[in-house]
Structures are given as structure tokens and as C-alpha cells.
Amino acid sequence: MACTFSEQAERYSFAAGPAQLPREVLSQIHEELPDWQGSGFSLLEQPFTSTAYKQLMSDTEQDLRALAAIPANYRVLFLQGGASAQFGLLPLNLLQPGQSADYLESGHWACKAITEARRHGPVSVVASGAADGFTALPAVETWQLDPDAGYCHLTSNETGNGLQLRDFPQLSVPLVADMTSDFLTRPVPVERFGLIYASAQKNIGVAGLCLVIVRDDLLRPPSAGLPAAFSYAVQAEQQSRFNTPPTFALYVAALMLRWIAANGGLTAMAASCRKKSQRLYACLDHSELYRCRQREEDRSTVNVCFELREPALLPLLLTEAERAGLHHLAGHAAVGSLRASLYNAMPLAGVERLVAFLQQFEREHG
Ligand SMILES: Cc1ncc(COP(=O)(O)O)c(C=O)c1O
Incomplete structure (x- = not known):
């Protein structure tokens, strides 16, 4: 006979992601899955255009706004493609003609973000921890910032190298952060950022969903070559329903947000x-x-x-x-x-x- 979730409780997964979920969240998924909200269908079978599912999206956004203190002039997007897709989408969405982007090279994931961004626009590295084998973060006073950059990109937590930025600088250009591995593990001053993105499979549920929190003034009509499904402006305009959102991952995120709130x-x-x-x-x-x-x-x-x-x-x-x-x-x-x-x-x-x-x-x- 299959063991219950509580019987499995003595096993722990230290995986970097997809990560262990709280037992309570797993149990709730298990209970609710066959018949979501008495609809006679599972959550997996819900059209994303149904009133009930739209309500789930809107409640999830409100819960996230409350939990992470997201100001009203930011839009919350529920996207597919993971953080790796954002690596390429950031320059395509944010850079104006003639602009370049600043990047902090802090470890494995920053390097990936830089390599991919370079395929779509000019990139300048403001500081690098490579000489130390990525065992320390370059001090902010040493960063060679470009005051005309389209944005400055940081990786708040280097998942593979075990490094985490404690503080975030106040910059004159939009600060953009990959928070895939530490979003919702601590309060962050969202108002200091132009854009924050995070895949969900570490602290916000399961794979398939990437959260993008973007300040209104950075939303621009998609440039030529940017697929509309990956335009932040288009998805913001259509409440993340330009195409099918990752419906199950978003539902799990909704449960995770409630679990985090209930746990302080x-x-x-x-x-x-x-x-x-x-x-x-x-x-x-x-x-x-x-x-x-x-x-x-x-x-x-x-x-x-x-x-x-x-x-x-x-x-x-x-x-x-x-x-x-x-x-x-x-x-x-x-x-x-x-x-x-x-x-x-x-x-x-x-x-x-x-x-x-x-x-x-x-x-x-x-
Ligand atoms: C900091 C960071 N950025 C980006 C990624 C890539 O995320 P995804 O696989 O969802 O594209 C990861 C995955 O572990 C990560 O830890």
C-alpha cells in the first residue's frame, strides 16, 4: 500500500529544485485534486478562462502583493519558460536602441544570464567574483556602473555557489534581479527594483511558473523579433492570459503563499x-x-x-x-x-x- 505523506516525514530532500514541499501543501493538493471547488473536475482540467480560475489568479496576485509588499505601480506576471527564458527576454523587453545592460558576475547563474543576454544585446560586466572562484561577492563600491545602462542585473542568491547578496543598492538605472532561489525567503524592498523574476520550483511551489514583477514604466510595446507571448507589456495588458498560463503551478503557488503567510x-x-x-x-x-x-x-x-x-x-x-x-x-x-x-x-x-x-x-x- 502507498505510504501517506506523514509516514514519509522522516525523509528530507536537500535538492536545489524542484524542492521539497510542505507536507500540509502536498496533502491539500492530494485532497483537492479530483474535484476542485466542487466543480466536478480536477484543477488540471479547469479552463484558464473560467470565472473560478480567473478568481484564483486574482486572489494569488493579491496574496503575493500583500506578502511581498509589492507597490501598486508594479505588475505581477505569471509566465512560462522559467528564469532561463527571462535571461534572454530581459534585454529584448527592457533595452532601448543604443543601450547596453550592466551585469554583476557573481557565480554560475549570473554567468548563464550574461551569456544569454549577450545573444540579444550589448552587456557590460560591472564586477566579477571569478578571480576568487566565486567564493565571495564583489563589494558594491567596486562595481563599474554605467549611468546610461538600460538596467543593472543581479543574482540575489547564487544557488550553485552558495552566495547571497545581503543588501541591494539604490541605483539610478532600473535594478533587475534574478531571485529564483531566495524570493519569499526574506523581505526585500521591491520599490528599489525595476524588475524581479523567480522560477517557482524552490520556494513558491513547483516547476512551470516564473513570476515576473515589473514596474509600470518599464512596460513597452514589443520590439520586432520579440514573440508576443514573451512581451511583458502584452502579458501585463492581458493579466498573464495572452496564452495559457501554467495553471497547476500557479495553483500550487497559491497554496504556498497561504502556507508562508500562515507560518508568519x-x-x-x-x-x-x-x-x-x-x-x-x-x-x-x-x-x-x-x-x-x-x-x-x-x-x-x-x-x-x-x-x-x-x-x-x-x-x-x-x-x-x-x-x-x-x-x-x-x-x-x-x-x-x-x-x-x-x-x-x-x-x-x-x-x-x-x-x-x-x-x-x-x-x-x-
Ligand atoms: C538563481 C537561478 N537562476 C535561474 C535558474 C534557472 O531556472 P529555470 O530552470 O526555471 O529556468 C536557477 C535554477 O536553479 C537558479 O537557481
């Missing part, structure tokens, strides 16, 4: 991420076997990246961790070693289990 909102999420990550970093910093190379001030509260001083032990550690119910601890393919992702749905108990496991492994093999 973004201040509580931030406190929880801090507590979980501090517990794990303290264990790593006091160890003879593990090492965390990220500069302390820049360490991520949601993706803890670390390595073994004896790299040959890695396959054994990963196998024993899985056996202990601690899953997906391998680092990003481009970085290697180890990574524990501690998104909103990871309870402190999961981190305590991981710490106990790492200490036991060190006693046995260190």
Missing part, C-alpha cells in the same frame, strides 16, 4: 532560514573533515555549499546520507562537492538530522 510571513521565513543555515555552518566550521570556502559575510542562508577535505569520501557520504533519509546533497553539476538547500519548506528538524549525520560520518571516517 517573510520575516518568519528569513528568521527560519538564518537559524537553519547558522546551525549547519557552525557544524561545518567546527569540523576537521568538512570545509565551507564561501566568505562568511556572503554565505547563502538557503544553499549551503561545502566540500570534503578527503574528496574520495564523497560517493560514500552521499550513499550513506540517502540511506539515512537525507536526499540530494550533491553539489551543482558545474561546482561539485556538496550542497544542502534549506528552502522555506525545510524544517529545522531536517537540518538537525543532517548535522547529526555529518558529525557521525566524521567520527566514523574523518
Whole structure:
């Protein structure tokens, strides 16, 4: 017989995404799926043009606005294509003829964003952490900003490198941020940004949905070569219904937003991420076997990246961790070693289990 969600509770996924969901959210999906709101059809079968589904979209937007304190002059878009599609869509939507874009090269995902943006417009790198092997973030005072840039792009949290920006500068050009791995894990001053985007599969539910929060004045009619489905202005004009939105992922996001609000909102999420990550970093910093190379001030509260001083032990550690119910601890393919992702749905108990496991492994093999 299939086990229930509560019986599975002793297993934890530290995957960088798609990530573990809260048990309550999974249970609600399970209960509601066959018959959504008494309609006789599942959510998967709802037309996105139905009154009930439009209401879900509008309620979700209102919940997100309340949770993240999104000012009235910003539009919320529910798009497909993931954050990777936005890498190319940002220059196509935001750059005016003759403008270039500034980018902070902070790690793996910033590099991807830069490579893709360069296919569509001129890009200038304001500062790079490459010389440090992306173990620290370049200080804002060192950024070579272009006052005429169309926008300046940051990656708020480098998922693969374990680095997170603590503060966001106030710039004269629109600040654009890829917040895919830490959106809704802490309060952010949305009014400081021209645009924020985040794929949902880490902290806001499941894959398929990308949130784009864009200031009104940056919406312009689509330029030649930009498909209308990927024009922020067109999607804003049509309430993200120019084409079929990712209906199921949006429904899961609606549940996640309610779960976050019910669990204390973004201040509580931030406190929880801090507590979980501090517990794990303290264990790593006091160890003879593990090492965390990220500069302390820049360490991520949601993706803890670390390595073994004896790299040959890695396959054994990963196998024993899985056996202990601690899953997906391998680092990003481009970085290697180890990574524990501690998104909103990871309870402190999961981190305590991981710490106990790492200490036991060190006693046995260190
Ligand atoms: C910071 C960051 N940006 C972008 C992406 C790519 O997101 P997607 O696969 O939804 O395109 C990821 C995925 O892990 C990420 O962590």
C-alpha cells in the first residue's frame, strides 16, 4: 500500500529544485485534486478562462502583493519558460536602441544570464567574483556602473555557489534581479527594483511558473523579433492570459503563499532560514573533515555549499546520507562537492538530522 505523506516525514530532500514541499501543501493538493471547488473536475482540467480560475489568479496576485509588499505601480506576471527564458527576454523587453545592460558576475547563474543576454544585446560586466572562484561577492563600491545602462542585473542568491547578496543598492538605472532561489525567503524592498523574476520550483511551489514583477514604466510595446507571448507589456495588458498560463503551478503557488503567510510571513521565513543555515555552518566550521570556502559575510542562508577535505569520501557520504533519509546533497553539476538547500519548506528538524549525520560520518571516517 502507498505510504501517506506523514509516514514519509522522516525523509528530507536537500535538492536545489524542484524542492521539497510542505507536507500540509502536498496533502491539500492530494485532497483537492479530483474535484476542485466542487466543480466536478480536477484543477488540471479547469479552463484558464473560467470565472473560478480567473478568481484564483486574482486572489494569488493579491496574496503575493500583500506578502511581498509589492507597490501598486508594479505588475505581477505569471509566465512560462522559467528564469532561463527571462535571461534572454530581459534585454529584448527592457533595452532601448543604443543601450547596453550592466551585469554583476557573481557565480554560475549570473554567468548563464550574461551569456544569454549577450545573444540579444550589448552587456557590460560591472564586477566579477571569478578571480576568487566565486567564493565571495564583489563589494558594491567596486562595481563599474554605467549611468546610461538600460538596467543593472543581479543574482540575489547564487544557488550553485552558495552566495547571497545581503543588501541591494539604490541605483539610478532600473535594478533587475534574478531571485529564483531566495524570493519569499526574506523581505526585500521591491520599490528599489525595476524588475524581479523567480522560477517557482524552490520556494513558491513547483516547476512551470516564473513570476515576473515589473514596474509600470518599464512596460513597452514589443520590439520586432520579440514573440508576443514573451512581451511583458502584452502579458501585463492581458493579466498573464495572452496564452495559457501554467495553471497547476500557479495553483500550487497559491497554496504556498497561504502556507508562508500562515507560518508568519517573510520575516518568519528569513528568521527560519538564518537559524537553519547558522546551525549547519557552525557544524561545518567546527569540523576537521568538512570545509565551507564561501566568505562568511556572503554565505547563502538557503544553499549551503561545502566540500570534503578527503574528496574520495564523497560517493560514500552521499550513499550513506540517502540511506539515512537525507536526499540530494550533491553539489551543482558545474561546482561539485556538496550542497544542502534549506528552502522555506525545510524544517529545522531536517537540518538537525543532517548535522547529526555529518558529525557521525566524521567520527566514523574523518
Ligand atoms: C538563481 C537561478 N537562476 C535561474 C535558474 C534557472 O531556472 P529555470 O530552470 O526555471 O529556468 C536557477 C535554477 O536553479 C537558479 O537557481
